[in-house]
Amino acid sequence: MSRTKVLLVDDEVEFASALAERLELRNYEVRTASNALEALGLIYSYPPDVVILDLKIPGMDGIEALKAIKIFDSSIEVIMLTGHGDGFSVEQGLKSGAFEYIIKPVEIGELISKIDSAKNKRNKGNT
Amino acid sequence: MEEPEKEQRRTISDFFKHLFHPSDLFSLLSKDRYRSLKIRIIVLDAVLSLVPLFIVITISYFWFQQILKDDFKDRLKGDIESTQQSVDFFLDERLSALRFIVSSYTFEELRDGKMLTTVFVRLKKEFPGLVDLGVIDSDGIQQSYAGPYLLEKKDYSTQDWFNKIVIRPHYVSDIFMGYRRIPHFAMAVKNENPGNGTFWVLRATIAIETLGKYTAALDLRENDDAFIVNHEGVLQTPSRFHGNVLEKFGECSLSAGKVSVKDIEDQSGIRSICASASIKNSPWILVAVIKSPSYGRIPKIFRNELFFLSVISIFIGIMANILMTQTVVNRIKHADLDRAEAIAKTEHANKMATVGRLAAGVAHEINNPLAIINEKAGLMEDLLEQAGDLRQQKEKFLNLLGGIFDSVNRCRKITHRLLGFSRRVDIGRDVVDMNDTIKEVIGFIEKEILYRNIRLELNLKKDLPKVETDKGLLQQVFLNIINNAIDAIQEGGLIEVSSDVRGTEVVRVSIRDTGSGIPKDNIKHIFEPFYTTKEKDKGTGLGLSISYGIVHRLGGSILVESEVNKGTTFIVEMPVKVYGS
Secondary structure, three states: OOOOOEEOOOOHHHHHHHHHHHHHHOOOOEEEEOOOOHHHHHOOOOOOOOEEEEEOOOOOOOHHHOOOHHOOOOOEEEEEEOOOOOOHHHHHHHHHOEEEEEEEEOOOHHHHHHHHHHHHHHHHHHO | HHHHHHHHHHHHHHHHHHHOOOOHHHHOOOOOOOHHHHHHHHHHHHHHHHHHHHHHHHHHHHHHHHHHHHHHHHHHHHHHHHHHHHHHHHHHHHHHHHHHHHEEEOOHHOOHHHHHHHHHHHHHHHOOOOOEEEEEEEOOEEEEEEEEOOOOEEEEOOOOOHHHHHHOEEEEEEEEEEOOOOOEEEEEEEEEEEOOOOEEEEEEEEOOHHHHHHOOOOOOOOOOEEEEEEEEOOEEEOOOOOOOOEEEOOOOOOEEEEEEEEEEEEEOOOOEEEEEOOOOOEEEEEEEOOOOHHHHOHHHHHHHHHHHHHHHHHHHHHHHHHHHHHHHHHHHHHHHHHHHHHHHHHHHHHHHHHHHHHHHHHHHHHHHHHHHHHHHHHHHHHHHOOOOOOOOOOHHHHHHHHHHHHHHHHHHHHEEHHHHHOOOOOOOOOEEEEHHHHHHHHHHHHHHHHHOOEEEEEEEEOOOOOEOOOOOHHHHHHHHHHHHHHHHHOOOOEEEEEEEEEEEEEEEEEEEOOOOOOOOHHHHHOOOOOOOOOOOOOOOOOHHHHHHHHHHHOOOOEEEEEEEEEEEEEEEEEEOOOOOO
């Protein structure tokens, strides 16, 4: 089974790079993007299985970015990254086709299991 | 002339002002505004309700009095008429008796003194008051006489009454004083001899006491008077207040003819009713002058009842007025208390909303460094668990730890800023650099501005004089205004914050946005509490009013300029020194 391709979108570079490295240690293939434009570019050049998307990124509203991703390829699963107290955006995200959401600071085990279920779902969808 | 008129107009307008806004007057009585309100309502209500009552009572009183007067006049007319008829009858009776004698006896029979005396004695029995009786021939010579005086052969031919009887069948004289100085009147009846054109006259003298009993028969009160006068107004009977017999009476003009009742007023202004009626077959007029007021005839118990009823209804009216006012004012008081409570609650809610917004912002701000710390520490743990050569990883570990410390520093900055923001409740006295204050405030909301794609421009003038003021409160004001600007702006809009000095004493900060602007009608309300145009649940409508209060407490001023669809500029001006020194 090939490695799961993950795209991590967050404007906090320090956060994104550390998390990316941890995921790579767990045998995931990770790319990071710090804004929506960069993320959309990567999706085109390097189609990921799962996108971990911060809802507050500069350049474009997180929900808009989510919609753009889903329009480009609806089989790409999106896990939203959010702080506490942003229930409205989470609800909107889930309605717009996000697979799951996870609250910052992230517990790595939880994130891994969510990425895996997202990958499983995508695989089922593809077969 | 103009000045006193103006003065008067001012006094009148002052009166109305005090009547409807009498706080100035009543503030002297009590500082409790509810009590003064109560008094105001009671006075106004009493005036409004009692004035019509008084008007009705007064009108009814005069109306009732007029009715009584008219009624009294009618009765008086009747009384006068019946008295007049009695006097008519009295005269008729005596004239008839004389006529009977004249037709029953011949001149020759009566010329005999004895015969005349017999007739006189008989007649006197029937008609008391008869003084004497005389027979006079057509030359005016008294041929015989029966009575207390020696008047035989007296010549009446030159006297006025004799000249009148020549052309009339009978005659009644005015009152005159006789030889004994007793007032009396004469009546005469003529008998003509158809054969030779001569005549003779039977003349009787009658004392006036007999007339007095007729005037006394009128139902008179203590101030009233009734008497008889002749056509020249000379009194024929004694009167109570209008002089004695033969004195002149001129109080009311008398007219011969039917009964008349008139209102008259004498020189001293006393009103009275004058009733008069001519008496048939005589030169007399019966007169009654009524000075007692007509309502004097209303039974006293009825008058008392009327007075008692009026007093009771006024009392009940005032009591009801007081009770009603008490209820109304108490309700107002309760409503005011409720309102004050509601304001306090909303103010608290606003505070909580601000705290909530701040807390959410802070949580979000702190969450990011926490997430970084989490990932860096997690990565270190991952590396340790893999347990490779730790010395090889030294550089990596130091980097990760550096990242952790950076994030902790970020958190520290946030907590410090927060503490600085919420430090004081009372006004503090800090020496404040306005530009730094603005930058700190912007630090709180920078992220929000960034995420919403709003452009932020800072035009801060260098070397601003330091302002002596409360930094925390000022930050609250700026935060409030910038938050409003963010809410008003569409994505891609602009917020421009600039600082400047005006003169050397005032620092001016203006916050301009390119938002929707405020319509002219709303702009005068924006500093009022609870005024909001934001959607429900988004604003309490207290933010700007609190800001306004704070700026004024700090000795500054806050202005707003706005144009619809172009944007709004808030200008805060703070004096460099407020505290005088």
